[in-house]
Every structure is written in C-alpha cells, then in structure tokens.
Amino acid sequence: CFKCQGVGHLAVDFPNRNILSFIEEEGDPKYESYDESNEDEIIYEDQGQSLVVCHMLSIAATNEDHCLRNNIFQMKCMSKGKVCDVIVDGGSCEKLVSITMVEKLGLKPVDHPQPYNLLWFQKGNEVKVNKWCLVQFLIGRKYNDELWCDVVPMDACYILLGRPLQFDCQTKHDGFRITYTFKNDGVTITLGPTDVRKKAKETDSDLLTISEFDEAMGESCEAFLLVVMENIEETNVIPP
Structure with a gap:
C-alpha cells in the first residue's frame, strides 16, 4: 500500500480516515476579550405622578407575546418634576407639545417664526x-x-416627536423590539417603549361583577347612584 506503506492490501482499499492530533499548549490559555461597555442599554420610561388625571379604560390583560406589534411607540418622560406621556411617530412631520402641558407646567410660548396650518x-x-x-x-x-x-391642542399625549427628531439625531428604529437608538453627546441612547402588558396588569379596577354587586346589596339596605356628567370644552386658542 502506497498510503500506509503496509502489506496485505492495495492503496484503493485503504480507508480514508481523518486523524485528529492534540498538542499540549504551553503557558496560560488565551481567551477572546469581550467588551461589556458596547452592550446596548435600553432606557425605559420614568415613574411618578402624572401631570393631570387621565381617562382610563378597563381592559383585560393579554397573554400575547408580541403585544407591541399593533401599538405605536409610547413612553413617559419627566418635565419639571411631572410625568408626561410621549409618543414617537415616524409618520408625523412635526415636534408638538400640548396646550395642557404648557399651561400646567407654566411654559412660556413665543411667536412661531414660520406659522402654518x-x-x-x-x-x-x-x-x-x-x-x-x-x-x-x-x-x-x-x-x-x-x-x-409647536404648541397645539391634543389629548393623545403631551409631547409628540416626529420625523425632525429622528432626522436630526440620526435615529435607528428596531421594528421588532420597538426601540429607537441614537447618539446624544457621544453616548449611545436606546429608548424602549411602555410595556402595555405590565400597564394593563397593574391597572386596578373598581368595577364589580354581577355576583359581587348582589352580595354587596345583600349586606346593605341602601344604595346611592352617582352620575357623572362630563363637560367638554373644545378650544383651539393658543395661550399667549
């Protein structure tokens, strides 16, 4: 055999086998270094007292894993010690602040250099x-x-950040994680959205079921009905 230099078989009958050799390494083993400083840290919303009392809907918590799939980017920020709702929307061409926030926080609006509709x-x-x-x-x-x-009347949020912010900060949008990443003073910032599942889970409800209502009525001989009438005043007047 021309391969193993042995006798008793031909070279064509020699099995093609891979040989693995182990060589003892001298000195301490070397491992690849990993820089933890390059990891993305997602910044989530602040917690605290809301700027004003908000209307809430009683909704059932969902077990859907990707509940953000059908939700826009919402989070909260702190402004003058108050928690304010923020929406980041790539479909909007403006940066807006609500009249309510301007009035409550005592902000000072000035004439717009380029008024528009x-x-x-x-x-x-x-x-x-x-x-x-x-x-x-x-x-x-x-x-x-x-x-x-720009100061406008709106109730969806207090601050709406649209395309100008994304363009100026050169943000990168992750459509799966629903995050926005950009650089601020040389530091990489990644904004994470509100967890709507946690929000729905932590929202307390004062509503009674029929059985709970019957049980409560059985313990009391009197009941009082509270009727709340909402007075809605729409205005498009910008405060001076």
Missing part, C-alpha cells in the same frame, strides 16, 4: 400653529434634552 391633526378642521416653546425633559437617567416644540 396642520391639516391632518383634526379631521375636517385646520389647526393654526402660531406658537412654539422650549420643552426640557428627562428620560431615564441618561437622556436629558430640550427641544423647540
């Missing part, structure tokens, strides 16, 4: 934007910023 904000009506103000806010412990936002 919002056509998409209210269906069938134009919202004239002629004021804006400087809004300072803090998200987590790392992202502290101030932005000039």
Whole structure:
C-alpha cells in the first residue's frame, strides 16, 4: 500500500480516515476579550405622578407575546418634576407639545417664526400653529434634552416627536423590539417603549361583577347612584 506503506492490501482499499492530533499548549490559555461597555442599554420610561388625571379604560390583560406589534411607540418622560406621556411617530412631520402641558407646567410660548396650518391633526378642521416653546425633559437617567416644540391642542399625549427628531439625531428604529437608538453627546441612547402588558396588569379596577354587586346589596339596605356628567370644552386658542 502506497498510503500506509503496509502489506496485505492495495492503496484503493485503504480507508480514508481523518486523524485528529492534540498538542499540549504551553503557558496560560488565551481567551477572546469581550467588551461589556458596547452592550446596548435600553432606557425605559420614568415613574411618578402624572401631570393631570387621565381617562382610563378597563381592559383585560393579554397573554400575547408580541403585544407591541399593533401599538405605536409610547413612553413617559419627566418635565419639571411631572410625568408626561410621549409618543414617537415616524409618520408625523412635526415636534408638538400640548396646550395642557404648557399651561400646567407654566411654559412660556413665543411667536412661531414660520406659522402654518396642520391639516391632518383634526379631521375636517385646520389647526393654526402660531406658537412654539422650549420643552426640557428627562428620560431615564441618561437622556436629558430640550427641544423647540409647536404648541397645539391634543389629548393623545403631551409631547409628540416626529420625523425632525429622528432626522436630526440620526435615529435607528428596531421594528421588532420597538426601540429607537441614537447618539446624544457621544453616548449611545436606546429608548424602549411602555410595556402595555405590565400597564394593563397593574391597572386596578373598581368595577364589580354581577355576583359581587348582589352580595354587596345583600349586606346593605341602601344604595346611592352617582352620575357623572362630563363637560367638554373644545378650544383651539393658543395661550399667549
């Protein structure tokens, strides 16, 4: 055999086997280094007392793993010691702040350098934007910023950050994790959304079932009915 230099068989009959050799390494073993400083740290919303009392709906908690799939990016920030709702929407072309937040926090709006009309904000009506103000806010412990936002009447949130912020900060949107990553003063910031599952789970409900209502009525001979009537006043007037 020309392969093993043995006798008794031909080279074509020699089995093709891989040989694994172990060589003892001298000195201490070397491992690949891993820099933990490059890991992304997702910054989530702040906790605290809300700016104003918000309307809440009683909804059942969902067990769906990816419940953010059908939700927009929402989180909370701190502004002058108050917790304010924030929406980051890539489909909006403006940076907006609500009149309610301006009034409650005592912000000082000034004349807008380029007044314009919002056509998409209210269906069938134009919202004239002629004021804006400087809004300072803090998200987590790392992202502290101030932005000039247009003052408008809205109740979906207190601050709406649209395309201008994403363009100026060169943000990267992760559509699966629903996060926004960008650089702020040389530090990588990743904003994470509100966990709607946790929010629904922690929301207490004072509603009674039929059986609980019957049991409560059986223990008392009197019952009082409280009727609440909501007075809605719509206004598009920007505070001076």
